[in-house]
Amino acid sequence: MRPEAAAAGEPAAGPDVVIDVEGLTKSFGGRVVVDGLTMQVRKGLIYGFLGPNGSGKTTTIRMLCGLLTPDSGRGTCLGYDILTQSDEIKRHVGYMTQRFSLYGDLSIRENLEFVARVYGLPEPRRAAQEAIDRLGLANRAGQLAGNLSGGWKQRLALGACILPQPQLLLLDEPTAGVDPKARRDFWDEIHALAGEGLTVLVSTHYMDEAERCHEIAYIAYGELLAQGTAADVIAKAHLATWTVTGPDLAALSEALKKTPGVEMVTAFGASLHVSGRDSARLEAAVAPFRARGTQAWRRDEPTLEDAFIDLMSRSKDNFG
Amino acid sequence: MSAPVPPGTGDRRRTRGIRAALGRIGAIFVKELIQLRRDRITFAMMAFIPLAQLLLFGYAINTNPRDLPTAVFVRDDSIFARTFLTALRNTDYFEITAVARSEAELDALIVSGAVQFGVEIPAGFGRDLIRGERPAILVVADASDPTATGGAVAALEGLGASLFARELTGPAAKLAAGEQPYEIRVHRRYNPGGETRLNIVPGLMGTILTLTMLIFTALSITREIERGTMENLLVMPVRPVEIMIGKILPYLAVGAGQTALILVFARLLFAVPIEGSLALLLALTMLFVLANLAVGYTFSTIADTQLQAMQMSFFFFLPNILLSGFMFPFRGMPAWAQYVGEVLPLTHYLRIVRGIMLKGAGLGDLRTDVVALAAFTLAAMALAVARFRQTLD
Structure with a gap:
């Protein structure tokens, strides 16, 4: 809990708070999946989102980027209201879905060019080429995305996410089913992006990944149970x-x-x-x-x- | 399995044998039943489709239509002319819906499809009849659909000599007993040979386009949902209208290609003429293609799976075939079925394509159908945009 934001009592608290939500609640068919979730994430942080399966991590991320409408609660994402300004949020947020959701029957280059065009980048071909080079996919650019291995798919998905130069990345279990080497490379990339000023909210099951986050939040059964740095969370457990x-x-x-x-x-x-x-x-x-x-x-x-x-x-x- | 069995033989015993096979079949059977029950739309369709279609089409189809709209142009005011018109009505095949004041007006009514028959009674009909000169009544039939006119023409020819028995008195009485004292000249327009292919081939063009276009777009959104790409598409800054237009446009080109293909073969293999303007035919065919793409896309926004989208397409396709006038004469259907037919795009397109290809109709003759088709397309698109779920709620 960030005291200065709590004291202000206003969702849009200061320019360095990127995600600021309070009381987010969502149920599906009478089952409460996220229950009164309140959290703040500062700019430039890697914020780890942890919790068991079905704890509401994905639902929370989807509410932040406008894919789901909260039943109650309010808040802002990048200063835009999550209830009314989801169009603006979509323009500035990169969301990497849990399941690979680029087009398997399009090549790497075609997928990236598609993303560049949808976001209205001035030179979609060049933007795609730069992303290909940055990701080290140059000699695979013509390969169909559906034929890539898990690690490469994940790299491509991240590349597509950051292509429109978002200010906030929402990554939903990005490293599930990826080998340790690829995971390590992925996290190096995340840290490099955060170093450039990007804010990253990442959900994960892996403890080593949690320890690589600046701050973590632990969510279970729809409720936020602990929040802070890894050392804070351990200390607060009093074990x-x-x-x-x-x-x-x-x-x-x-x-x-x-x-x-x-x-x-x-x-x-x-x-x-x-x-x-x-x-x-x-x-x-x-x-x-x-x-x-x-x-x-x-x-x-x-x-x-x-x-x-x-x-x-x-x-x-x-x-x- | 409580008795200890050596691992190898146990496995073999469990995987072989009819009983084991039945067990596995049973497992899959039960799983399928459960899945079927959970798929509400499919379940509803299984019960609803056969019943609805049976009732709908069983009552709607009539290959011997009656009460066909008829325009008359009467240039004789004798009692004989009036008697003839009464007899015409009494056959039940003809319903006089328009009275023309000139031959040109009579023609226009037939070209636009407002009437199926035009009956012209010549000047001096009564006088010539009494004189025994056997005057001719001209009947112009729109024979572009031969089945629709067959029964009516036969009834006309069966009116016979006794028609004027009461009017023909005194010296003229002998006329009533003898040979038919007048002549009926039936002029089957647009398809004088009564060849079915001239009617069927343009109609087929509409049916083929309906089916292919419908399915192309019906799968477009459900495919994204099933492959998991929808989530990614939804977080991108793209509007529902933009997605719809972007998804429909490529198939408009496919539709243009198919149209060209069908027209070339209709010409080469079936010698179907194109009496009217080819450019108009192509333009209006594109409008029709668009209408079907819009319907397919609408289904796509409603269905949860590709299977459901396919089922909806067929559910839509069947009445298009049966109630549009493609298979059975439109005017043979009861009024309620005609109302249903009027909201189907194929009904209007059939009038357009037969009108242009067989009758040489122009845009002015077809404006009602063009407006109906355009309105239908816009309504389907508006529904699709309204139905499009921008969130995963």
């Missing part, structure tokens, strides 16, 4: 964590899950993360297990993932 290594971890895990004071037991390959919200209670709960001496116990810092899993388990599931 105490132990890391356990050694034999018989599966049996230990089952036993720990039944122990009061232990909120979370997660296996990470050859180690277990054991967390609790009350440090002293956790200490007492694990003491008998430590005394056995079968495994090695070590006090550890909670990770962002620990914090998120904790948030998720605390929030109620409205599907149930």
